[in-house]
Amino acid sequence: MKRLILFLTIISLLMVCGTAIAETGQKAIEEIRLSIEKSAFSKETKISLLKKVNDAVNAGIQPGDVVIIVNRGMRQNLDGKAIEGFIGIAVKVKNQNLPVRPVLDRMQQGLSKGVPADRIMGVTGMLAEKLSVANTIVNDLIKSGVKAGSGKAKEETIQTVALALERSIPENIITQTGMRVKKHNHPISMFEISIDTMTNLVGSGMRVEQASKLVNKAMDRGYSEKDILRMEREIFSEIKEGKRMEDAARRMESVMERGGFERSHRGMEGGQMRGTSSGMESGSSMGGSDSKSGPGWGGGSGMQRR
Amino acid sequence: MYKKVDKDDMQSEEYSIIKQCMDGNADIYSVLVERYKGMVYNVAYRMLGETESANDMAQESFISAYIALKDFKKNSKFSTWLCSIAINKCRDHLRSKKDTVSIDEIAEVSVSKIATPEDAACNRQISHDIQTALNELPEEYREAVVLKHVEGLDYNEMENVLGVSSNTLKIRTHRGREMLKKLLRERGISHG
Amino acid sequence: MDKNMELIHKLLDGEVSEEEKKEILDRIDSDPVLKMELDALSMAVHIVEKSERLSVPPSFTSKVMGKLPVRKSSYREKVWDFFFKDRVLRWNMVTAAATVCLVIIVFTGVFQFQKKHSLISHTNISEGSTVTVKFNIYVPDAKEVAIAGDFNKWKVDGKNMMKKQDNGIWTIEIPLKPGAYNYMFVMDGKVWLSDPNAESYQDDGFGYKNSVLKVTKL
Numbered sequence: 001m002k003r004l005i006l007f008l009t010i011i012s013l014l015m016v017c018g019t020a021i022a023e024t025g026q027k028a029i030e031e032i033r034l035s036i037e038k039s040a041f042s043k044e045t046k047i048s049l050l051k052k053v054n055d056a057v058n059a060g061i062q063p064g065d066v067v068i069i070v071n072r073g074m075r076q077n078l079d080g081k082a083i084e085g086f087i088g089i090a091v092k093v094k095n096q097n098l099p100v101r102p103v104l105d106r107m108q109q110g111l112s113k114g115v116p117a118d119r120i121m122g123v124t125g126m127l128a129e130k131l132s133v134a135n136t137i138v139n140d141l142i143k144s145g146v147k148a149g150s151g152k153a154k155e156e157t158i159q160t161v162a163l164a165l166e167r168s169i170p171e172n173i174i175t176q177t178g179m180r181v182k183k184h185n186h187p188i189s190m191f192e193i194s195i196d197t198m199t200n201l202v203g204s205g206m207r208v209e210q211a212s213k214l215v216n217k218a219m220d221r222g223y224s225e226k227d228i229l230r231m232e233r234e235i236f237s238e239i240k241e242g243k244r245m246e247d248a249a250r251r252m253e254s255v256m257e258r259g260g261f262e263r264s265h266r267g268m269e270g271g272q273m274r275g276t277s278s279g280m281e282s283g284s285s286m287g288g289s290d291s292k293s294g295p296g297w298g299g300g301s302g303m304q305r306r
Numbered sequence: 307m308y309k310k311v312d313k314d315d316m317q318s319e320e321y322s323i324i325k326q327c328m329d330g331n332a333d334i335y336s337v338l339v340e341r342y343k344g345m346v347y348n349v350a351y352r353m354l355g356e357t358e359s360a361n362d363m364a365q366e367s368f369i370s371a372y373i374a375l376k377d378f379k380k381n382s383k384f385s386t387w388l389c390s391i392a393i394n395k396c397r398d399h400l401r402s403k404k405d406t407v408s409i410d411e412i413a414e415v416s417v418s419k420i421a422t423p424e425d426a427a428c429n430r431q432i433s434h435d436i437q438t439a440l441n442e443l444p445e446e447y448r449e450a451v452v453l454k455h456v457e458g459l460d461y462n463e464m465e466n467v468l469g470v471s472s473n474t475l476k477i478r479t480h481r482g483r484e485m486l487k488k489l490l491r492e493r494g495i496s497h498g
Numbered sequence: 499m500d501k502n503m504e505l506i507h508k509l510l511d512g513e514v515s516e517e518e519k520k521e522i523l524d525r526i527d528s529d530p531v532l533k534m535e536l537d538a539l540s541m542a543v544h545i546v547e548k549s550e551r552l553s554v555p556p557s558f559t560s561k562v563m564g565k566l567p568v569r570k571s572s573y574r575e576k577v578w579d580f581f582f583k584d585r586v587l588r589w590n591m592v593t594a595a596a597t598v599c600l601v602i603i604v605f606t607g608v609f610q611f612q613k614k615h616s617l618i619s620h621t622n623i624s625e626g627s628t629v630t631v632k633f634n635i636y637v638p639d640a641k642e643v644a645i646a647g648d649f650n651k652w653k654v655d656g657k658n659m660m661k662k663q664d665n666g667i668w669t670i671e672i673p674l675k676p677g678a679y680n681y682m683f684v685m686d687g688k689v690w691l692s693d694p695n696a697e698s699y700q701d702d703g704f705g706y707k708n709s710v711l712k713v714t715k716l
Contacts, residue, residue, distance in 0.1 A: 068651055105648050106703065109680075112652035113690055115704045123703040166703065196678070200698050200710070205329065229714060236698050242325055316636065323694045332566050333707045337637070337694050339559045340685060344639045347554045361555055368562045436549045454511075455546040461511070480507040487542040 028063035029053070032070050045080035052087045059094040065104045072111035082117040089124050098131045099155045102162065127166060134161035137171070138188070141178045147187040157192040164199045173198075173212045180219050193225045194218075197232045204236070205245045214249060214256075221256055320384045324375055332372075339368050342385055345457060346392045352452040353396040355441040363399050367392040382466065389457070390467040393449055400445060439489040447482030454479050502529070506536050510543055554639075559689050628673040629713055633681075635693060638666030640685045645670055647681025647708075654684050680708035 032053050036046050049070070056066050066087065073083035086107050094100045103124050110120035138158050142148045164174055174195060181191040194215045201211040218228050231252060238248040326334045346367050351360035371378075371391050378387055440448055453459045453467060461472035468475065505522045508514050514522065526532045633645055643660045646652045649672065660668040660683075668683075680700060683691040692699060696709030 065651075068653075105651075109648070109652045109702060110704055112646060112654060113702075113704060113706060114688070119704060127703070167701065200700070203700050204698055226714075229712070233697070239329075240322065245329075319636070319694060326694070331692070331699065331707060332568075333563070333692050334694055335566065336559050336563050336689065336691055337635075339562050340637050340639065340689065340691065343554045343558050344551070347558070348551050351552050357552065357555075360552075361558070364554075365558065365562050365565065369565050369567075372566050436545050440546075451546065455543055456549070458547075461513075476507075476511065479511070480504075483507065483510065483539055483542060486546065487538045490542050490545065491538065 028067045029057065032063075032067050035071060035074060039074055039080075041080045049080050049084055052084045052091075056087050056091050056094075059091050061090055061094055061100060061104070065090075065108070068108050069104070069111065072108065073117075076111060076114065076117075078117050082121070085117075085121055086124070089121070089128055093128045093131060096132060096135075098128070098135055099159050102131065102159050103127055127162065130162040130165040131158060133165055133171065134158045137161055137175060137178065138191075140175075141182065141191065142188065144182055146178070146182050146191065149187050149189055153187075153189050153192065157188050157195075160192050160196045160199070164195050167199055167203055169195075169199060169202060169208055173208060177212060177216060180216050184219055184222075186219070190219070190225055190228075193228050197228055200232060201235065201245075201249075204239065206249055210249050214252060217253065217256055317383065321380060324378060324384070327372065327375055335368075335372055338384065338388075342388055343368075345385065346388060349389060349392050349452060349457060350396055352437070352440055352456050353393070353448060354399060355437050359399060359403075363395045364392065367395045370395065383463075386463055386466045389453070389459075390469070393453075393467060397445065435490070435493050439486055439493070442489055443482055443485055447478050447485060450475050450478040451482040451486065502526075502532055503535065506532070506539060509536070510539060556686075556688070628675050630671050630673050631711065631713065632669060632671045633660070633683075633693070634667050634669045634695075635660070635683050635691065636667050637683075637685055637691070640668065642686055643668040644684045644687075645672070645681055646684050647679055649674060649679050649681070654687060674711075674713050676713045678710060678712045680710055682706065682708055 033050065036050055036053075039046070041049065053066055053070065057063050069086055069090075070083055073086065090100055090103050090107070093103050106124050106127055107120060110123065135158050138154060138161060142154070148154050161174060165171065177194050177198070178191055181188075181194065184190075198208075198211045198215050201214070202208055206214075214231075215228065218231060223231070235245075235248045235252055238251070239245060243251075320338065323334050323337055343364065347360055347364040350363045350367070351357060354360050354363065367388065371388050374391070378384065440451070443451065449468060450464065453464050454461075459467070461475055464475050465472045470478075502525070505525070509519065509522055526536055635643065637643060640662075643662070644654045644658045645660060646654050646658060650658050658670070660670040662668050680702070681693070683693060685691055690706055692707045693709035697712065698710045699707045700710050702708045
């Protein structure tokens with residue numbers, strides 16, 4: 001009898017909120033409903049969790065993402081309240097019209113890695129705040145006249161700025177780079193790439209001031225978005241070769257002083273690459289990625305051939 | 307030819323990992339721990355004869371190696387260097403244990419573990435007996451036999467690990483083998 | 499030690515040529531006492547060599563990693579530079595295979611950049627296209643290895659399991675659209691490993707370092 005009442009409550013709840021659920025999400029919702037029903041949670045927890053799930057889907061969060069959070073949370077034996085808390089943060093972010101993907105990704109990642117629930121809650125709650133600050137920074141920049149591009153470009157920029165803030169890059173350094181972007185009449189995507197490069201360099205041990213100086217200088221020198229990406233790669237490949245971050249940064253600066261970093265690629269192009277790699281059969285893999293990938297590029301990680 | 311590349315390949319990858327550790331990316335050290343934990347743990351187990359100390363000493367070996375990464379010479383093999391750290395840890399442990407455990411206790415343990423011929427067929431028992439026999443070898447012989455026959459090192463590599471000339475190591479291995487043969491024969495495991 | 503016994507040990511050391519081996523075995527065959535010695539010793543060696551290898555306790559790596567001291571890098575870096583700076587070039591040459599992916603990442607970028615300029619054609623450049631990226635990691639002792647990243651919503655099971663090659667390298671190919679991706683390798687379902695050959699790394703906020711891969715559109 002109890003089960004029947006529970007079942008009916010759940011069904012009626014689903015029916016009330018069901019109108020908003022897209023057909024594609026139906027299967028996912030059904031999956032969540034079944035797993036929640038099968039769980040060891042109390043009746044009350046089951047109902048309130050299911051309500052939270054419906055809130056999330058109604059707010060426009062992909063049901064597939066919600067399923068992952070609920071299922072992984074249950075597999076980690078988390079409290080129903082903790083899972084509700086995660087979904088609550090995501091719903092809040094979504095309702096503020098902020099990009100929700102980074103928050104969902106961080107939750108899914110934390111749950112998969114077995115991070116304790118309160119830590120995930122703390123980190124994602126903080127991320128939500130950073131997204132809100134990032135949103136203001138990006139909107140101000142667009143209002144000041146920087147071309148916004150597509151909605152996707154804006155969303156990506158907000159995410160990148162939020163990550164930069166999360167890595168403790170000060171807000172004023174970020175807005176300074178924003179002003180540089182505006183000064184050189186670049187679109188918002190240039191801002192995104194500059195901040196991303198800065199974050200990656202800082203994350204690998206470069207001082208914030210040095211990273212921002214490098215990126216700003218690159219813009220002053222008329223570097224394109226791709227040039228900045230190449231600059232970042234170049235620095236990382238030097239680090240891999242054993243250079244210290246400090247030295248790699250200084251070298252990059254002096255290369256820029258001389259007017260570009262094309263020359264630094266010399267001797268590493270075409271011939272030598274094929275030369276070294278063909279002896280170890282890697283030439284084929286490069287050719288493979290070349291033909292397979294077409295416009296993009298195929299790379300890989302780790303050792304390619306043995 | 308390809309085998310050669312393999313070795314260089316891995317060695318340079320390991321240098322890169324070590325470099326990254328020194329630069330503060332401690333997480334990456336887990337790759338080396340994963341790669342060599344089997345070797346270090348088994349050497350420690352064969353040297354010490356029981357799993358708990360082996361586990362402790364193996365962990366300590368990795369931690370000491372991490373602390374001493376700056377002393378690692380780039381032209382040597384990380385595995386060899388790590389192995390020598392592990393052997394030293396085991397020696398220290400055995401020395402400290404000697405102070406606390408009486409000779410009688412050791413003798414009692416060895417006697418109680420002697421197998422009957424019926425048991426000899428059982429793999430686990432043999433494994434246990436071989437350990438008991440190894441425990442009875444003098445430390446220097448045991449090190450040589452473990453590195454040579456458990457880990458399959460050649461004398462050059464052993465020379466690097468133990469810092470003793472390969473001729474001396476050959477003699478130690480030979481004597482270790484002779485003693486082992488005798489000990490195993492007493493337990494009814496060997497022929498003859 | 500007597501001469502014959504020395505020969506037996508040489509044989510067991512595995513340090514004899516085929517000819518010598520034959521000679522020694524011939525001599526031993528004609529001497530029953532010697533043969534018995536060899537048998538007994540071989541048996542002892544065989545037992546040691548085939549003795550069961552213990553599997554390492556499951557939490558070993560995480561325990562070690564948890565006990566590592568925090569590294570103060572600047573002084574040690576200097577020491578390191580002192581030892582290694584002059585060998586950077588040599589390192590480059592011999593590690594071509596290990597770093598070939600990185601090389602590909604850096605150079606294919608350059609290569610494609612050049613190609614684009616030489617062809618002056620944008621017709622075959624579409625944003626939605628995917629590239630197949632091959633990930634590798636060397637962990638010979640692992641029972642299973644998976645790749646988890648934002649591209650698969652950090653899912654560890656199913657089609658994200660990597661395949662083990664005979665040489666102990668685990669590998670997987672994943673089609674990816676242009677973009678930046680965070681990922682890690684997961685060993686035996688619980689140990690999370692950074693990719694030692696990743697282009698760069700990013701803190702995940704939980705104390706791990708994610709590996710970062712960037713696939714750029716050109």
